[in-house]
Amino acid sequence: MKKIKRFLNIGKEAELKKNIKEVDQFLYKLINSKIETIQNPEDDNIYLKKRDFVSRRLEMKDTDPKYLRDMVLCVTVAGQDTTASSLSWFVYMMCKHLHIQEKIAQEVREIINLKDDRSVDELAASLDQEALNNMPYLHATLSETIRLYPSVPMNARMCFSDDTWPDGFSVKKGDMVVYQPYAMGRMKSLWGDDAEEFRPERWLDKNGLFQDESPYKFIAFSAGPRICLGKEHAYTQMKIISAVLLGSYIFKLADEKKIVNYKTMVSLPIDGGLYVKASPRLWHAKP
Ligand code: HEM
Numbered sequence: 001m002k003k004i005k006r007f008l009n010i011g012k013e014a015e016l017k018k019n020i021k022e023v024d025q026f027l028y029k030l031i032n033s034k035i036e037t038i039q040n041p042e043d044d045n046i047y048l049k050k051r052d053f054v055s056r057r058l059e060m061k062d063t064d065p066k067y068l069r070d071m072v073l074c075v076t077v078a079g080q081d082t083t084a085s086s087l088s089w090f091v092y093m094m095c096k097h098l099h100i101q102e103k104i105a106q107e108v109r110e111i112i113n114l115k116d117d118r119s120v121d122e123l124a125a126s127l128d129q130e131a132l133n134n135m136p137y138l139h140a141t142l143s144e145t146i147r148l149y150p151s152v153p154m155n156a157r158m159c160f161s162d163d164t165w166p167d168g169f170s171v172k173k174g175d176m177v178v179y180q181p182y183a184m185g186r187m188k189s190l191w192g193d194d195a196e197e198f199r200p201e202r203w204l205d206k207n208g209l210f211q212d213e214s215p216y217k218f219i220a221f222s223a224g225p226r227i228c229l230g231k232e233h234a235y236t237q238m239k240i241i242s243a244v245l246l247g248s249y250i251f252k253l254a255d256e257k258k259i260v261n262y263k264t265m266v267s268l269p270i271d272g273g274l275y276v277k278a279s280p281r282l283w284h285a286k287p
Pocket of ligand 1: 151
């Protein structure tokens, strides 16, 4: 049916074709303008100075527009909504666990060692990689959020040959195997009796250092050869944003009684969005 619709260019297939064209036009325009800027030696180009993703590829002589379009699209599709929904759930968890919110704010404050009257910009400017590496509690809290609210809640693989798994279960070539990071993140057999509790401490050793889990257990970023390529980048982004936010503001739910739930989709957004109140963090005040 799909093929017929595509051939006749009607219905959803026609709509898809139109949308792809629109995205392509936008991306090719951007890529071509960057290529032109680079090829013009007189242009003291601001684009290259910005050293964004496309500029870096161009510097490495990757100038095929189609390749660049695929790269940009892949990173945007894989990296944007996943990180955004994880951060939304993180803010939700912070509103539900104010003492954890306070603990992270303290960790940020201690690591960057800033005065009480610092601005949001000053706080952001002092977050270098070393500072981010020294925030195990924040790292643990983000991991705990993603364990319970994985932005890819369900995933699947196609078997390319007949096989028998370690537990004796057999699969045939062409079978589809579906696994559910959402359910796996809440299984008592994997995470213990408190699996449904939000407890960042489960990720810390007795010295308070972050202890990573096997990706086959903490499956939210997938595992094996096709594991998420942007995992480290995602943590860096999420740590910068949450350190700046929690270091500067106290978050509370706009309506404590409103039920917050997920929307069933390929990703895991909060249904209807999350409404919060942010008030400036005064270091002598408790949330
Ligand atoms: C919390 C944030 C993120 C989560 C939970 C996440 C999760 C995942 C998962 C589950 C996969 C495997 C998909 C599959 O094979 O079926 C994946 C793949 C991928 N992710 Fe992420 N991702 C996140 C952020 C990012 C970011 C920020 C980027 C890029 C900047 C990124 C780039 C990629 C790429 C390129 C792949 C494909 C890897 C491959 O197939 O070889 N991801 N991600």
